[in-house]
Amino acid sequence: MATSTPHPRADKDSVQAGPISLGIDIGGTKIEGVAIDGDEHLLACRRTPTRQGNQAVHDDTVTLIRHLLDQVGPNQGPITVGLGIPGRVDANRGMVDDAVNLGIRHMALGPAVAKTTGLPVRVENDVNVAALGAASQAGNTLTAPGTTPHSASARNQARRPASEPGRDGPRALPDQDNHVVAFINLGTGLAAGIIRGGRIEHGASGAIGEIGHISVDAHQFPCKCGQRGCLETVASGSAVEALWPGFAHPLPDLIARASQGNQRAQRVEDIIGHGIALAVQIVALTIDPAIIILGGGMSKTGQPLLDLVTEHLHRSAACSHFIASLNLPDRLRLATADLPIGAIGAALAGRMAADSRPFDFIGKEIAS
Template identity: 90%
Template sequence: MAASTPHPEADTDNVQARPISLGIDIGGTKIEGVAMDGDKHLLACHRIPTREGNQAVHDDTVTLIHHLLDPVGPNRGSVTVGLGIPGRVDANRGIVDDAVNLGIRHMALGPAVAKTTGLPVRVENDVNIAALGAASQAGDSLMAPGTTPHSEAARKQARRSASVPGRDGPRALPDHDDHVVVFINLGTGLAAGIIRWGRIEHGASGAIGEIGHIPVDAHQFPCKCGQHGCLETVASGSAVEALWPGIAHPLPDLIAQASQGNQRAQEVQDIIGHGIALAVQIVALTIDPGVIILGGGMSRTGQPLLDLVTEHLNRSAACSHFIASLNLPDRLRLAPADLPIAAIGAALAGRMATDSRPSDFIGKEIAS
């Protein structure tokens, strides 16, 4: 287990009884956490491998909380915890169902961690916290079309934006007019997180943003949900792996092969590019956000992914004045690859819950 390390921008010497927000992103292969102060400086980062099962997830989460608090020291104010986890999450009760990759069928994660640590805990779906974390960077470090996300300038910008103080209140958005931000998670599956006025939208049942299971694709590939033609079957990491198999990092290879004239690669690239562009259009036409962020594992492809999606959006715009009028490529951003945006979003979600109303904070009664 790696030692907990302060973030490069950490300022632990000057922390004087400030509130501390812990954010933990529980993923299928790793659990990553951050500690932030009241000015949203990153104080510490830590990650450990994921183990499956209710007890293992509980124990590892508690261990990570202690690791994150160690470098902060005893001179701190109130501590809040935000957790992000895959599966169906009842955020108001801290309950997780069907986190299949973690071996969790049903778990009262929030109350369990709160009881063990004595800290108030907020639990959110992993895509939602990634959306919140990405939205918090939307005015600073997100990559627009034509920008190289791994450039030195981009890295400096990302680090700077993570430690700029002065963003007040519980809002997670920067101080500009993009009050609705959508994060499209291009991971193993496809889903969207919606941030409105700096807060996560949940919908009536928690299914908001599950755009991957809209059956709109003409290829009618079977989906694990039981339907055919779901958008996820042509616009996700698993879709690329299925259509371009046998490659460790299939999307960069697919794009490279297509650019070299490989006809099959060009066919698959068109399917994937059209699918992601369709996801962008669905988000734009149903939610109309000012900023649309592409994140998840596929986003690490960087500028070539943005170029591919922009090309397909431009194709649609070329035959539709209405679509052209939406200026969709101008709304696209690429999530920064060098910031733990999901853990940052979890920390923000935990702090925002206690800043709004006590019932939002799972375990507050247990901790008192």
């Protein structure tokens, strides 16, 4: 059953005069959608369970778009749609391949939804839109080490001053023209999304950020990709489930039992903590982002996860002046758990369907 969250701004008797951006985050268990206006105010939210197959994904996406527009009410401004979906995505053509958890082998998702709705549509990989949504919050709601969510210190540590827009238009985090934010998605798998200057980086083949399949771990656990020792086997939700099985929420349980002195839990926690810290170091040394955001399902563990990763980063820094000089714990942030960052990022990405400029964050917060 679909659920919606009405917003006081979404008044059927009022007419929205500005642009409306719709974002749809298509996941393996649910499809979540939002509508935001030109000032990044959240106008509407809605979610529905995921059904598998090309036709079902198309139909459910279109239905969600129509529900969001109905919640927003009459609109006189332009409307854009952004879709985030797992798998290999050709963002320029709106094509999706190998979204296996959705039963999609090949699908022209963007053109199909655009044809049905008559709206401009852009399709991006789900990690990329989550990265964009998280990056849009980098000046406001992310949790920094040693803080709690939404505290004044968390906001102050994450916030950077906005500069005047340059000749190419405003940028995502405008204190640097080439400001980089990395988002590490700690979900069933492990991958990273890179936002540079307000834009999603795709690379030559769309494989940028697939750090989960870098084979560097000494345990040499087998990976589904066919290799051994992939980072994903020690730094993902599936890794925790494999190494600490039998719990509905294995990572919180693992951390709790390790803190109580359970030696097996401590050994597994050490493997997971080292693996995630290694992922952070790889991202830092290859991309050198100003901010590294931890997100995905594992991030719902909250501050204990951030503390665990920070501890392992400090361990590396203790034996390496070079690593210490990178100040990695100071760059680390935890994605906020109470905002649909994937859908928000999809909405922001959708603007690229009608506008080629960088995304305009300017330290704004998605207002609810």
